[in-house]
Amino acid sequence: QSALTQPPSTSGTPGQRVTISCSGTSSNIGSNAVNWYQQFPGAAPRRLINSKNQRSSGVPDRFSGSKSGTSASLAISGLQSEDEADYYCAAWDDSLNNWVFGGGTMVTVL
Amino acid sequence: QVQLVESGGGLVWPGGSLRLSCAASGFTFRDYYMSWIRQAPGKGLEWISYITSSGDYTKHADSVRGRFTISRDNARNTVYLQISGLRAEDTAVYYCARELGDLGFDNWGQGTPVTVSS
Numbered sequence: 170q171s172a173l174t175q176p177p178s179t180s181g182t183p184g185q186r187v188t189i190s191c192s193g194t195s196s197n198i199g200s201n202a203v204n205w206y207q208q209f210p211g212a213a214p215r216r217l218i219n220s221k222n223q224r225s226s227g228v229p230d231r232f233s234g235s236k237s238g239t240s241a242s243l244a245i246s247g248l249q250s251e252d253e254a255d256y257y258c259a260a261w262d263d264s265l266n267n268w269v270f271g272g273g274t275m276v277t278v279l
Numbered sequence: 280q281v282q283l284v285e286s287g288g289g290l291v292w293p294g295g296s297l298r299l300s301c302a303a304s305g306f307t308f309r310d311y312y313m314s315w316i317r318q319a320p321g322k323g324l325e326w327i328s329y330i331t332s333s334g335d336y337t338k339h340a341d342s343v344r345g346r347f348t349i350s351r352d353n354a355r356n357t358v359y360l361q362i363s364g365l366r367a368e369d370t371a372v373y374y375c376a377r378e379l380g381d382l383g384f385d386n387w388g389q390g391t392p393v394t395v396s397s
Contacts, residue, residue, distance in 0.1 A: 171323060204383030206324070213374055213389050214316075214324060219382045257324055259383060267340055268314070268326035 172197060172269035173258055180277040181248045189274045191241040191258035197269055201261040203241040205234055208255045208273075217256070218243065250278045281305040281386045283375050288391030295395070296363040301375030301388055302356060309333075309353040312378040315360045317371040318390075325371075328360060329378060343369075365395045 174192040181187040191203065202220030207228075216225050218234040231246045241260075245252055258271040287299040301313070314329040328339045328349040337349050346364040351357065358375055372392050376384035 202381035202383070206384070208324075213387045214384075215387060216383055216385050219379075219385070221382070225385070259324070259326075261381075267338060268316075268329070270324045270326065273323040 171272040172262060172265065173260065173271035175256075175258060175271035175274045177272065178275040178277065180279055181245075182279050183248055183250065185248050186244065186246045187248055187276065188245075189243040189256055189258075189276070191243070191271050193239050193241075193260060193269075194264075195239055196264035197239075197260040197262040198236065198241055199239040200263055203234070203236050203258055203260045205241075205243045206257045206259065208257065210254075214257065245276070248276075248278055252276055253278050281377065283377065283386055283388035285373065285375055285388040285391035288373060288393045290394045290396065291365055292397055293365060293367065293395055295365050296361070297365070297393060299360040299362065299373055299375075299391055299393075301358045301360075303358070303377075304356060306377070308356040312380070313349075313351060313358040314376050314378050314384060315347075315349060315358075315373060316376055316384070316387075317369075317373045319368070319371040322371075330358065362393070365393075367395050369393060370395045 205218045206214040207217040208214040255273045262269045282304045284302045330337045330349045334351045348361040372390040374390045375388045377386040
């Protein structure tokens with residue numbers, strides 16, 4: 170059971186906009202920054218977007234992040250086949266006093 | 280460019296021990312916190328340990344506290360994870376990552392696999 174809750178999977182057709190939610194509590198997302206990570210099969214994760222909504226080098230501008238209260242979202246505008254990957258949110262948790270990740274969301278391009 | 284290279288993983292018996300290493304290059308290692316994060320087969324990411332830049336403070340997840348110990352050698356630009364009392368559920372790929380506080384983990388190694396099995 171992950172401390173942050175993400176949908177296990179989502180899908181869309183090329184060009185469609187998809188969003189991935191990340192739900193937490195007042196001790197993590199509600200009071201700390203959220204970062205998003207992308208992981209392709211068989212590869213190491215990489216930071217996709219930081220808490221300031223800045224994309225890592227090479228990440229296209231169709232990716233964006235947002236946060237409101239105890240939830241955060243990652244949006245992919247204009248979904249591409251190369252976006253098929255797993256996506257994770259993460260935040261510091263003040264109650265647990267450690268980093269927590271979401272369970273991950275697999276994005277499939279139909 | 281920033282590079283993190285893990286090593287030391289392998290097949291180990293239940294109850295056994297390993298020392299994982301993560302060699303860093305391309306940045307001033309002594310200025311950064313470092314973490315270890317693992318991923319069990321087919322599962323998500325689990326943060327397990329971090330160490331401050333000077334090494335004077337460490338923190339471990341409850342799931343590994345008392346069995347795993349993170350340390351670093353700033354002269355060798357290397358962070359370590361001593362893992363002992365291994366259990367089947369510790370089977371995972373272990374990644375080291377550079378930590379930037381609110382900006383998260385900005386660089387990751389390629390990972391080193393640990394398999395606990397008899």
